[in-house]
Amino acid sequence: MIQNRPMVNPFTSHGSLTFSHTTFKMATRSRKGKKCTVIGGCGFLGQYIVERLLEEGYKVNVFDMAQTFEDDRVKFFVGDLCQEKDLAPAISDVQTVFHCASPPPSSDDRDLFYRVNFIGTKDIINACKKAGVQKLVLTSSASVVYEGTDIKNGTEDLPYAKKPMDYYTETKVLQEKEVLAANSSEENFFTVAIRPHGIFGPRDRQLVPILVDTARAGKTKFMIGNGENLVDFTYVVNVAHGHLLAAEHLYKDSPVCGKAFHITNDEPIPFWTFMSRILEGLNYPSPKMGLPYLLIYYLAAFLQLLCLLLKPIKEFKPTFTPMRVALAGTYHYYSCQRAKQLMGYKPLVPVDEAIKLTVKGYAHLQNKN
Numbered sequence: 001m002i003q004n005r006p007m008v009n010p011f012t013s014h015g016s017l018t019f020s021h022t023t024f025k026m027a028t029r030s031r032k033g034k035k036c037t038v039i040g041g042c043g044f045l046g047q048y049i050v051e052r053l054l055e056e057g058y059k060v061n062v063f064d065m066a067q068t069f070e071d072d073r074v075k076f077f078v079g080d081l082c083q084e085k086d087l088a089p090a091i092s093d094v095q096t097v098f099h100c101a102s103p104p105p106s107s108d109d110r111d112l113f114y115r116v117n118f119i120g121t122k123d124i125i126n127a128c129k130k131a132g133v134q135k136l137v138l139t140s141s142a143s144v145v146y147e148g149t150d151i152k153n154g155t156e157d158l159p160y161a162k163k164p165m166d167y168y169t170e171t172k173v174l175q176e177k178e179v180l181a182a183n184s185s186e187e188n189f190f191t192v193a194i195r196p197h198g199i200f201g202p203r204d205r206q207l208v209p210i211l212v213d214t215a216r217a218g219k220t221k222f223m224i225g226n227g228e229n230l231v232d233f234t235y236v237v238n239v240a241h242g243h244l245l246a247a248e249h250l251y252k253d254s255p256v257c258g259k260a261f262h263i264t265n266d267e268p269i270p271f272w273t274f275m276s277r278i279l280e281g282l283n284y285p286s287p288k289m290g291l292p293y294l295l296i297y298y299l300a301a302f303l304q305l306l307c308l309l310l311k312p313i314k315e316f317k318p319t320f321t322p323m324r325v326a327l328a329g330t331y332h333y334y335s336c337q338r339a340k341q342l343m344g345y346k347p348l349v350p351v352d353e354a355i356k357l358t359v360k361g362y363a364h365l366q367n368k369n
């Protein structure tokens, strides 16, 4: 039995999880009265970070393109992070900024990724310095080192991907470099990058909804590869926990400053076992037979080229892009030893329980046939 597990809060009105304060009083220093801003705080991960911050006694501003939930304890600011005039009021008089905004990886829009993830992040850094913000916690991604080939227990020392597989990854690399380079003791500005991988949980608009759509279209009969490839899937509550720990450990001369940290469930699981557990939990058939990985990969690459050529006539969005095929057929799991050592990180919710909570959170997507 794992200790320090969240009290099952079987889903409040937002369908969220809460924690017992006594169980999860976070270590060391008091954060009461601390003010922070969550950029992208209306997104999937952002909302979980906001919930945890409120539980820990922070005063929270949320900055996002649209307000998607109500909470009297939160001050909402709506705008585009690339517009200084929008952002400035949201980060004035705060100590910590969490930046977890990004266009969705599926948007595949080069200009948008560059504008928001790269230029926008540089704008955030400048705006933070101007406003006297002391701590910036970036949500990066473990994918910044992934090039489509196996990564087993990868550490943060792996080099950045030289050939990122898509614009999302390319701009996450650029963004992370900017944030880590901005760390400056002289300027009293401390930065850190959290690299989660395969975030899942109730209210996600990506993983489970795409999987269910694919199952409904009858495209989950086969798995890609032999089904043995281990992958990290990280429960969203654990990812939010890692962000709060990082903020807590950002101060002058802390070894956390200017570094990247993998935050995972520390329990890699075969990709198709994970997908099958979600599918079966929602009453969809799971794949039983494997297709050769390379064959599907080259097919996906060919299809992508075809879609590019046809784009002026009609836009197609294939479910299986080369990136998704690679993610489904290769090993990609990471060590979170550095986060354990330097921030006292430990996943709060184990994978097994997280899958059950996730399935429960998607009851509305259950197959009724």
Ligand SMILES: NC(=O)C1=CN([C@@H]2O[C@H](COP(=O)(O)OP(=O)(O)OC[C@H]3O[C@@H](n4cnc5c(N)ncnc54)[C@H](O)[C@@H]3O)[C@@H](O)[C@H]2O)C=CC1
Residues within 6 Å of the ligand: 039, 040, 041, 042, 043, 044, 045, 046, 063, 064, 065, 066, 079, 080, 081, 082, 099, 100, 101, 102, 103, 104, 116, 120, 139, 140, 141, 142, 172, 195, 196, 197, 198, 199, 200, 205, 206
């Ligand atoms: N979902 C996953 O598996 C993983 C996600 N990440 C990172 O975690 C972060 C959060 O991801 P999710 O919560 O899954 O995405 P999400 O799409 O649910 O949330 C992103 C939020 O950013 C906001 N946003 C986008 N552009 C903006 C702009 N120009 N100005 C203001 N707000 C803007 C969106 O409105 C949205 O609310 C992202 O940085 C993503 O790269 C990293 C690793 C894995």
Ligand SMILES: CC(C)=CCC[C@@H](C)[C@H]1CC[C@H]2C3=C(CC[C@]12C)[C@@]1(C)CCC(=O)C[C@@H]1CC3
Residues within 6 Å of the ligand: 105, 140, 141, 142, 143, 197, 198, 199, 206, 207, 208, 210, 211, 214, 220, 275, 319, 324, 327, 328
């Ligand atoms: C079989 C099938 C159709 C599965 C659907 C699930 C996929 C949509 C997800 C499986 C792995 C996920 C993943 C990401 C997005 C959703 C998946 C492809 C990311 C690319 C999201 C952004 C990141 O930073 C890395 C993630 C890796 C895993």
